[in-house]
Amino acid sequence: MIKLFKYAVILFLCSAPSSLYSQNNTNLESNSLVLQQAKELYEELRCLVCQNQSLLESEAPLALDLKELIKEKLKEGKTKKEVKDFLVERYGEFILLLPTLSLQNLFLWIGPFIFLFIGIIFAYKFYTNFNRSSNKTKTLNPAEKKNVQKILDEKLE
């Protein structure tokens, strides 16, 4: 009887931590999702004190406050977009490291392609012209041929 009781105690002790662990685990999982989302947001947001750093890279007091705030908002169940909108409302689009695609930012987005297009056209024109003119010089007209022949003859003499 005592033996059985001992086994029961041992069994209980073995099972207790695992049940505790599993409870912790679900907590950890939801926590790590928040942390994952928070980290993604940190990378997309600008630290306003050291302006070319993201929040993730920055240790400025304001950046730390903002990070804390972002984590809290995510824990409250806010989506990433809602948190972003909240910050943009207060600090402007400047806080986004990746500018949004809007009419105001259109040139920023399509500008490089326009320049690339101009470049391609220029390169095309330049090289086709270059080839044409180099082809032209290869064929001499009869007068030139005569002239060259004359010079060569002179040299040989």
Add this chain to the structure above:
Amino acid sequence: MKKYYYYIPLITFILLILFFSRQLFLNKDPSHLPSVMLDESFPKLEFNQLAKYNLLTIEDIFSYDKPSLVNVWASWCVPCKIEHANLMLLKNKHSIRIYGINYKDNLKKADEILNLDGNPFYSIGVDSSGRIAINLGVYGVPETFILDRNGKIRYRHVGPILEYDIRETILPILTKLEQDD
């Protein structure tokens, strides 16, 4: 004849330079962000009290019938010390109402400074966590907002208010707001 092609890169380059230099010279300091809160009503925030000083309330701001200033400051902030005398000047000489927001500060030291150098503020609200400042879009101290008589934010000044700023921006804006409607 087709030589003008050769000038396209040069012309593009010059246009780019002009475009960039416009940003460089017109926007004097890129670290001064324009406020998104402009023309918005001052947000309905709640503050804690600092020592014996009047507590800043939203009712204060909206019941006042003249333009006013909201100054975010802290005792640890050196530019705030530079600005302090000018805030006193605005209060005493130009009789402008200034609300103070005490940002992430040691309250004892904040009290000491006001005892020592004088209190330019009509009322003060404490923001010990920095959350209120984030709600206002503040990203450094000192920052000052000019409110019109309806409690709308009309101007944001980043950095200390110098004599030059009082003369060139703060007072002209205040008189203009006073003349409006």
